[in-house]
Amino acid sequence: MGSTSNKCVCDSNLICFIYLQNSGEVSSNQSKVVYVLGGPGSGKSTQCSKIAKHLGFRHLSAGDLLEAEAESGSNDGKMIREYKKEGKLVPSEIIVKLLQKAMQESQNKNFVIDGFPRNEENLSAAENILKIEPNAVLVFDCSEEEMTRRILSRNQGRVDDKIDTIKKRLNVYSESTLPVINYYSSKGKVRKIDAGRPIEEVFDEIKGVFSELNAGQDLGRKESTSN
Numbered sequence: 411m412g413s414t415s416n417k418c419v420c421d422s423n424l425i426c427f428i429y430l431q432n433s434g435e436v437s438s439n440q441s442k443v444v445y446v447l448g449g450p451g452s453g454k455s456t457q458c459s460k461i462a463k464h465l466g467f468r469h470l471s472a473g474d475l476l477e478a479e480a481e482s483g484s485n486d487g488k489m490i491r492e493y494k495k496e497g498k499l500v501p502s503e504i505i506v507k508l509l510q511k512a513m514q515e516s517q518n519k520n521f522v523i524d525g526f527p528r529n530e531e532n533l534s535a536a537e538n539i540l541k542i543e544p545n546a547v548l549v550f551d552c553s554e555e556e557m558t559r560r561i562l563s564r565n566q567g568r569v570d571d572k573i574d575t576i577k578k579r580l581n582v583y584s585e586s587t588l589p590v591i592n593y594y595s596s597k598g599k600v601r602k603i604d605a606g607r608p609i610e611e612v613f614d615e616i617k618g619v620f621s622e623l624n625a626g627q628d629l630g631r632k633e634s635t636s637n
């Protein structure tokens with residue numbers, strides 16, 4: 411678990427590694443990864459679409475990648491459906507494989523990753539297999555009442571948007587995802603966003619965080635290099 415300056419998600423890992431070791435700076439044209447976490451219905455996918463559209467990052471939604479895999483009728487598809495219906499998290503190897511492929515195939519190497527890593531198993535795979543050290547982790551703070559209200563009016567025909575499954579997903583978030591957030595918080599990477607506000611207000615705050623990142627200010631770099 412090194413600092414951001416020695417991790418890379420681009421295809422030419424070795425070259426990038428040497429460059430970063432020598433430069434000691436995160437260059438503004440270096441690949442960036444921002445994680446977006448928050449409870450179900452907190453607005454992650456809504457804001458990630460805006461980040462992709464207006465800020466030029468490639469949006470990778472873990473939930474959408476799983477849904478596409480389930481739709482494809484592959485061997486993993488049936489299992490993904492069962493986990494999703496129950497509001498449970500699929501085994502890490504499945505989502506990691508999908509993310510790895512999507513990242514490799516993308517021309518755009520600046521990624522906003524929506525809804526991953528969601529538990530400690532995901533976190534370990536993100537660090538050790540995907541080799542991602544995020545530049546920032548946005549955490550959407552929203553009340554359970556508001557998240558539930560939003561999901562129940564989302565109307566996307568999702569099998570998991572039913573009250574019983576919503577309750578299970580909220581529990582998974584508190585029990586499994588909050589420890590991941592605490593881990594990144596201890597590294598100074600977390601930016602908490604008040605996601606209970608209207609969509610444009612939330613996005614205005616997010617734009618500020620991305621301005622810092624584009625200026626080469628890696629959130630948490632002070633903490634990780636000061637000692």
Ligand SMILES: Nc1ncnc2c1ncn2[C@@H]1O[C@H](COP(=O)(O)OP(=O)(O)O)[C@@H](O)[C@H]1O
Nearest residue numbers: 449450451452453454455456560564607608609
């Ligand atoms: N800030 C907001 N205020 C009100 N409704 C919102 C807001 N952000 C998202 N929504 C709506 O709430 C629902 C859930 O948002 P979504 O982005 O799918 O959340 P998540 O990806 O976190 O589950 C969607 O119908 C979306 O249009």
Ligand SMILES: O=c1ccn([C@@H]2O[C@H](COP(=O)(O)OP(=O)(O)O)[C@@H](O)[C@H]2O)c(=O)[nH]1
Nearest residue numbers: 450451472473493494497498499500525526
């Ligand atoms: O890394 C992930 C991301 C998602 N999911 C599954 O996909 C569902 C939907 O995830 P999504 O991010 O679409 O839900 P959201 O939080 O946006 O409502 C989750 O409840 C899990 O069952 C998973 O297992 N691992």
Ligand SMILES: [Mg+2]
Nearest residue numbers: 454455473525
């Ligand atoms: Mg979503």
